Amino acid sequence: MNTFEEINVKGFADEYIDPTLDLFAEIDKLKKEKNAVILAHYYQEGDIQDIADYIGDSLGLSQQAAKTDADIIVFAGVHFMAETAKILSPDKKVLLPDLKAGCSLADSCPPHLFRKFKEQYPDHLVITYVNCTAELKALSDIVCTSSNAVQIVESLPKDQKIIFGPDRNLGAWVAKKTGRDLVLWNGACMVHEIFSREKITKLKERHPDAKILAHPECEEVILELADYIGSTTGILKYATNSPAKEFIVATESGIMHQMEKDNPDKVFIPAPPNNLCACNDCPHMKRNTLEKLYLCLKNEMPEVEVPAHIIKEAVKPIERMLEISAKLGL
Ligand code: 13P
Ligand code: SF4
Numbered sequence: 551m552n553t554f555e556e557i558n559v560k561g562f563a564d565e566y567i568d569p570t571l572d573l574f575a576e577i578d579k580l581k582k583e584k585n586a587v588i589l590a591h592y593y594q595e596g597d598i599q600d601i602a603d604y605i606g607d608s609l610g611l612s613q614q615a616a617k618t619d620a621d622i623i624v625f626a627g628v629h630f631m632a633e634t635a636k637i638l639s640p641d642k643k644v645l646l647p648d649l650k651a652g653c654s655l656a657d658s659c660p661p662h663l664f665r666k667f668k669e670q671y672p673d674h675l676v677i678t679y680v681n682c683t684a685e686l687k688a689l690s691d692i693v694c695t696s697s698n699a700v701q702i703v704e705s706l707p708k709d710q711k712i713i714f715g716p717d718r719n720l721g722a723w724v725a726k727k728t729g730r731d732l733v734l735w736n737g738a739c740m741v742h743e744i745f746s747r748e749k750i751t752k753l754k755e756r757h758p759d760a761k762i763l764a765h766p767e768c769e770e771v772i773l774e775l776a777d778y779i780g781s782t783t784g785i786l787k788y789a790t791n792s793p794a795k796e797f798i799v800a801t802e803s804g805i806m807h808q809m810e811k812d813n814p815d816k817v818f819i820p821a822p823p824n825n826l827c828a829c830n831d832c833p834h835m836k837r838n839t840l841e842k843l844y845l846c847l848k849n850e851m852p853e854v855e856v857p858a859h860i861i862k863e864a865v866k867p868i869e870r871m872l873e874i875s876a877k878l879g880l
Pocket of ligand 2: 655656739740741802832
C-alpha cells in the first residue's frame with residue numbers, strides 16, 4: 551500500500567492490481583462494506599459511469615452530495631466537485647480517485663486575483679459557476695451551475711448589479727438570455743473552447759437533419775450554431791426526447807456513453823475540435839480510471855480536505871443555490 555505522502559505527490563495510489571480481479575465486483579463489495587456511495591460526472595469514462603450509484607451534471611451531483619447518508623463519498627469527477635461534496639458533507643470522508651484531476655476553468659480564476667477584481671465593484675453581487683475552487687466559492691454570494699445559471703440570475707431584482715465568474719462564455723450566454731449586464735471574469739474551459747465552427751458547419755452540411763447540441767461553456771460562435779444549449783443533463787434529455795435521429799455534440803466526449811446507452815437507435819457525432827489530436831476529452835476528468843477508483847476505495851485515499859474556515863464561508867453560496875433551485879423545482 552502506498553503511503554499518504556506518496557499518494558499526495560503522485561495524486562493516486564499506484565499499487566499493482568491482480569489483473570484477474572473483477573474490479574466491478576470488488577468495488578461493489580467494498581462499497582457495501584464501507585457504506586460508500588460513488589457519484590460520477592457524465593464526463594467520466596464509461597466503466598466508471600456504469601459502476602456509479604449516481605451519474606449527473608454538477609447540480610444533480612451537488613444535490614446528491616448534500617443528501618446522501620453514506621459514510622464515504624467517492625467522487626468520480628474533478629477536484630472542485632469533490633470539494634463541493636466535502637463542503638456540503640463535512641463530516642463524511644470524500645475520496646477522489648486522482649487528487650490531480652483538476653480543471654482548467656477553475657485554474658483560470660486564482661482567488662487572490664478575483665478578490666482584487668471584486669474590490670473594484672463593491673456594490674455588485676458575486677455569482678460564481680460551481681467550476682471553481684472552494685476558496686473562490688468562499689468569496690461568492692451565490693453559486694450556480696450550467697443548469698440553473700439563467701434562473702438564478704433571473705431570481706434577483708432587475709437592478710441588482712452582478713459579477714459573474716469564472717467562465718466568460720457561460721457568463722456571456724447568461725447575459726444574453728437574461729438581458730442583464732453582467733461583469734465577467736475572463737476565464738474559460740480548455741475543452742469547450744476547442745470546437746471549430748468551420749468544421750461543425752461542414753459536418754452539418756453532410757448531416758443536414760442532425761441537431762447540434764452545445765454546452766454553454768462553448769464560445770458564442772459555436773453556440774450560434776446550436777439547436778439546443780444546456781448542461782450535460784439537459785443535452786442528454788434533449789437527445790432522448792427529440793424525434794431527430796442524428797446529433798452533433800459539442801461538449802466533452804464522456805457524455806456520449808450515456809447518450810448512446812439511452813438511445814441505441816440514434817447516432818451521436820462528436821463536434822470536431824480545432825486541435826490536431828481531434829478529441830474532445832477533458833484531460834482532467836480522464837485522469838480517473840476504474841483501477842484508481844478501486845484503489846482509492848480500498849485504501850480510503852486520496853482524501854479531499856477543505857479547511858474549516860473555507861467551508862464556513864463556501865457553504866453559504868452553495869446552500870443559497872440549492873435553496874433557489876429547490877424553490878424553482880430544478
Ligand atoms: P455540467 O455537467 O453541470 O453541465 O458541467 C459541465 C462541466 O464542464 C463539468 O466540468
Ligand atoms: Fe474543467 Fe472543462 Fe474539464 Fe469541465 S471539461 S472539468 S470545465 S476543464
